[in-house]
Amino acid sequence: MPRRSPRTAPDRLRTSRRLPGFLKTASVCVLVAGLLAPFTRTAAAAVDATAPNDYCGGQCSDIVPPGENGNATLAQILLNQAFGTQPSHAEDQLGPYAGLATGYKGLTDATINTFFNDASFGVPSGQVASTEKPAGRGDVTIVRDKKSGVPHITGTTRYGTEFGAGYAAGEDRLWLMDVFRHVGRGRLTSFAGGAAANQGLEQQFYRDAPYTEADLQAQIDNAVAKNGARGRQALDDVNAYLAGINAYIDASDSGRYFPGEYVLTGHKDSITNAGTIDHFKVTDMVALASVIGSLFGSGGGGEVNNARSLLAAQARYGVEQGTRVWESFRERNDPEAALTVHDGRSFPYAAKPADAQGQALPDTGSVTQEPLVYDRTGSAATASARKMSATAAGATLGSARRGMSNALVVSGEHTAGGHPIAVFGPQTGYFAPQLLMLQEIQGPGISARGASFAGLSMYVELGRGQDYSWSATTSGQDIIDTYAVELCQDDYHYLYHGTCTAMDKVEQKNAWSPTVADGTAAGSYTMRAWRTKYGPVAYRAAVGGKKVAYTTLRSSYLHEADSIIGFQMLNDPDYVKGPQDFQSAAQHINFTFNWFYADSRHTAYYNSGDNPVRADGVDAEFPVWGRPAYEWRNWDPATNTADYTPASAHPNSMDQDYYISWNNKQAEEYTTASWGDGSVHRGDLLDDRVKKLVAAGGVTRTKLVQAMADAGLADLRAEDVLPELLKVVDSAPVTDPTAAAAVGKLKAWVAAGAKRTETSAGSKTYADADAIRVLDAWWPLLVKAEFEPGLGPDLYTAITGSLPVDEAPSAGHGPTGSHAGSSFQYGWWSYVDKDIRAVLGESVRGGLAHTYCGGGSLGACRDTLLGTLKQAAGLTAAQVYPGDDQCSAGDQWCADSITQRTLGGIKHGRISWQNRPTFQQVVEYTSHR
Template sequence: MPRRTPRNVLFDKLRTPRKRTGFLKAASVCVLIAGLLSPLTRAAAAESATASNDYCGGQCSDILPPGENGNATLAQILLNQAFGTQPSHAEDQLGPYANLATGYSGLTDAKINTFFNDASFGVPSDQVASTEKPAGRTDVTIVRDKKAGVPHITGTTRYGTEFGAGYAAAEDRLWLMDVFRHVGRGQLTTFAGGAAANQGLEQEFYRNAPYTEADLQAQIDNAVAGNGARGQQALADANAYLDGINSYIDASGSGRYFPGEYVLTGHKDAITNAGTIDHFKVTDLVALASVIGSLFGSGGGGEVNNALSLIAAQSKYGVEQGTKVWESFRERNDAEAALTVHDGESFPYASKPDAPKGEALPDAGSVTQEPLVYDRTGSAATASAKTTSTAAAKTTLSSARRGMSNALVVSGKYTAGGHPIAVFGPQTGYFAPQLLMLQEIQGPGISARGASFAGLSMYVELGRGQDYSWSATTSGQDIIDTYAVELCQDDYHYLYRGTCTAMDKVEQKNAWKPTTADGTAAGSYTMRVWRTKYGPVEYRASVGGKKVAYTTLRSSYLHEADSIIGFQMLNDPGYVKGPKDFQSAAQHINYTFNWFYADSQHTAYYNSGDNPVRAQGVDAEFPLWAQPAYEWQNWDPATNTADYTPASAHPNSVDQDYYISWNNKQAKDYTTASWGDGSVHRGNLLEDRVKKLVAAGGVTRTKLVQAMADAALADLRAEDVLPKLLKVINSSPVTDSTAADAVSKLQAWITAGAKRTETSAGSKTYANADAIRILDAWWPQLVKAEFEPGLGSDLYTAFTGNLPVDEAPSAGHGPTGSHAGSSFQYGWWSYVDKDIRAVLGESVQGGLAQQYCGGGSLSACRDILISTLKQAAGLTAAQVYPGDDLCSAGDQWCADSINQRTLGGIKHGKISWQNRPTFQQVVEYTSHR
């Protein structure tokens, strides 16, 4: 059994109950297992669930590992930790999901549901596992299927339908929902203990959304008031949903089948059943939404780091040339970037102004981050800064925080059946239990099946309707600006439109009791955020000698609840009848997402988010002075509302030949906040494959799944950059034997397809293992040797702060962390590609401002590449893959492997690496209403 450390489990204390419960003795455990082994048993039924009209013709499928059941009793947790046994449906989707990596080459349409679930509406009578009437209600039925245990909720009233959705959500994710309503309030450690990961997680989100209860309630009030009848319906749906959750809480408490984590964290007593699980309330939904919005739907916010790297570039090269160098690395509108809307249509947004106005760049060396944590006591006082910073949170949710979802959509003109085909889904990270849950909801005004975030599942958020499917990827366009507020009187007053104004202090005090599992003693601290009209304070600095605070203002701040209307529309068969209706619904979602649609006749795309209309002449890349001339147009600080760009200005399209998205650039002239949208991007792995399929025609579901799966195993560096590196090396005969051997292995890997695949299913050994090891070791060395001499160490370091050099699957040092699955979104692939092509004398559009490898000399560049290649080839597997709490040093497959990161008491096994969405749909509709 691997060692358990904070990076391996969110709640370290879940391994062992608190001493005061006194039930770790063998006899007591036996009693508990006998009494708590099973949750409420649902009565089996031989009846079939009633399905609404389904126009997919049996050609809709989906998958969501590890499994639908995310709740476990105390006995089930103890058995899992002692013997590895799994509760029913806790990981039954993990195996099929994992097996596609070795099974996709032999895939046929008939075999698709070997690796996916049948996502047809309803449940055939011979597949009904259970039927229940929650709380004895006669207006709603929850049927669960045998294969995956998915709840199929059918209501005869709107209230009953939503009540059932809440009840089913609590059955499957109550503990996780409770965790995240506390994360959203910055109260996780008080609720679940002071483990380092808990501290880091609550700190990360509290800094971005330091909301009071009044703020949470105001979001509900504003969303309802501003949306007429739909707003009123959303509130009624939310209240019915909450009633369902709370009904399950009451039933599970009296029946003693509540999640066992409540015992392990001291909220319930396993012997006496004393203690309570707090009912959910409507503001909890906003707290949950604020976490999800922060993770997936808020692009931008890097203006201070941008300013620091620009200053470093100007210091190195002078203002004029330094600015050119900075812009060439920023690649804000690169001509070679892969685009989702690739028909040439332009959607200008956040473009570089000719003469920027209002910039408030910091004085060199003056920037400090605003402290968040104060008044530490006990274990909080002795904890290192590293373990209680946001770095700790990266070990648990970073794979969700980064973008990672993908989409492949092909028009019916190019398919064998004449109907559009889509393979798409979000990458929400790999967790146990999963952040998302599957469900089908059928009731008055609602008809959908798919995935929703736990605790927000009153509507399906990604999935299918009666004759259409939709999905999303994180888009990352810039809806966040940084303002420099000039300080006055002291550090906690600032000039607001000429008046010295006090900042608002928002605090959250947390305290936790000692645990026996990880040695965490009792402790406490206070999180404190200073808020201004321009948002929370994030940094302090000076600008031209004036003391300032840098604040972060995002358009979705205080508006996380607004998107509920868009999701309501997507679930409404009376609203969405075609691509234009879909786009209209997506317009009501203020998070930054790319939305994709397919029905039997059409495909469509829309980029959502409240894109603020900025003052003319400002550059969204850098901090601005907090003055009226540089504010968003018609911005109202009391409500944080402003003018937003119209729907027509957002990248959008209907019936393009195909769409691909892997968090790449959306369209020509549309600037995202992401660095690295250049000539080599993860999106190219999809673009190259789908473009080839479309050119050949006759695309099938099988072929599109294979394209996705093939890209999911590709090493982007090896496929798109390595051939050019070897071209430089082979420009002269390679006489060094070590280098020649390495070149031979790398070339053989390219010839074999440049993928990270097992020698055979379950072998846990890679084909071309030496070549993979060499490239993993070589990439960071060659990037440093190629660029640092020309940039200088200060600028090189600053640029790596904007964009890490590497995100290989095993790169625990990268932005995603180890065992997270998603890879190759962040790296210097484009920079190396453009620089090497320039050295080779090849055509480069939007090249770097100067040549770096060997100063532009082919022979000098070749010497650098050979020298670093020899060093990399000499490193052992144990040096390249040093091991961690899950893997032994040198275990290459394990270093890449995906771990379902525990957010509760149940653990699951590792699976082989594949770069793939977590929830995924495969759809081809055969008819339309």
């Protein structure tokens, strides 16, 4: 039985309307009375589908907003646009998720599932909403529960199990999967229209992974070949999964209940049913994986920006002192940084060499970004469209790589029940439909429930097994290097091992039809990437007067499919039976993640990724020459393989008293590519709270959820930096009435807990709203006034290019631009903290090379702070929160609010800001196999 009922009258309206922006539908004014016949389905038999292999004792919970159902017919889209009605299970997880922000203080173990789903295996008979045999198969059953509509897939054969997983993926995310297989190939505009955001998105990923179809197939072949029986099983699983997706495509096409976006984008005709929805194929999986890996699992890069800021520091202070200043801001191994592994062990990686070799720093002013787009036609050729296209990636998915995600894990020694407790999950942004989908899979060799990225859900990627749970945060260690290849003959030949070698040109031609809804005219362009054996060309420059191309080489390039084996292992109950097995499985994941584990007896942690072994003397922070002496050890350019650091050299641990991660530093001497791993980091918000719980003992699921939620509403600046700033201000009486009033408001806010919380649930007004406005206005003003005079404008600007000054909730940040939730990862809070403590004469480990505020004078620093505070206090809410496409100017709550960015036709309402994972688990296992 198809999950979606046959479409009714509104579905058959003829339309070729396209979705403006990034697949956003236009508002539709329609008369729907009498047009929509009731959607009907045969009631499912009330069979008891509860699984017997669940060791969580009812203490596993999960959630992922807005809802499991990410598909909608044309009729449902039109109704949503006209009246805000929602398809079944499209947003039923959004309300509980949002409610935790005001409900966490009164939480109890008994009410956790008011804000989460019960993540027990199976479905009790009274909660069975539907049962189906996809495509009439007898070897797999999909049962959906009443509360959230999550598919519980049970197969008697491995093939049938994976077929069911693919069918369920089609039911829940077909349109989204189709979007992202086109994004991964750089073909989104041809598929979904030429809106600027679509252009920016496909360009971002094409820069990172300009693959040909042969490249995609080769990655499958290589992953299978090098992994023996598991590799062959993975390919069989993928083929069965694809067969399930394609069976759903055929069923929804013949039944005419496919996603309505296919009509809105002109791929299907709602009257004649003309047009096709292309079947999925194996290489689509690699294209999808390349997008996810690029977004969340590819740490590193930035060497050219680092070089620019180093050169600016040396120009300001001279080579020796400028290098000292640069290193103090870089904070490679800050002794005050929050650590995930805090047991005193160190894991040296990417350390600064004593005598750097092979550096290829650009001549000042010579760097230009490699152009990607050629042959523009139509309205896209205008200057405005070019600008929008160039910046769209920063406003949608393809912004600068962000860490996101958090984890809180406490060992059983410190819990009330004697069993480990974990509250963890990834922050993947907020979308409609969501990138992640929930599912349970039970079959031969597979037993898991949790979240998977749409189109890659042949296995659960983050979730639980029979008696263990696992999750991940982005780690950010450096697996990307920049090489300078010397040009020869012309701009498209380079020296490789002494021979003038032609670059490989890869092109993608995109053309799109007129877009009625947003006025975008027809247009086209060609994306062109130049590839070398050292990776794609990213920049052009001169080094010592020689023309070079800077290339970007990452260890996961041409290896997007390799991680499938690790996920296969994590889903296998016969493989993972304890923490050592979990760590072994995580070692097969080549993307850069921190992995966390909990069962009824143990906790564990492992940092994954193929960390290349660099040549002696190479500093991973800066570009190096593309020459044999500076290549990764035993690097093979044909396969992009090399020697990688052994598993024991990756930060890892078992049964530490507790673990926290919010994309902070993993361990001592483990240098990540991230700037800002210093004395103040959002990881401190978790560490401070969990450390107190552990010291008190008797930790419960409720207490750990509350710690997470409390940290998720905290303003990092206000909690960890503002008290130091107020010490300086209070070093003498404040006589100016405007400044004094602002100080009073800020002190009251700090005393109240420094949270950004509503006055009451649904009020859409912050408690301490004026103090929040003052700090939001003050922070960028005080940072510039504190540091720019000492650094000089050029160096100050250069460092802000590597580390933005602020990432408040209302700032544009994260994978969706503004309204993305995830906040306070990147900013100058550590610099301000160290500098202000130095001015106050307090102890500072790993301090900056100079004291900047007021030139080190307490009185002059105080004058700087008070002057900028008075300026900030005078700014209106409309000036601090200028408004955007979501909010009117001056609406503080709305500026912070989380928006489910539309990737299809269904829209959802905004929710109050929370700085927490998108998908999240709360687990405490009571027994073990």
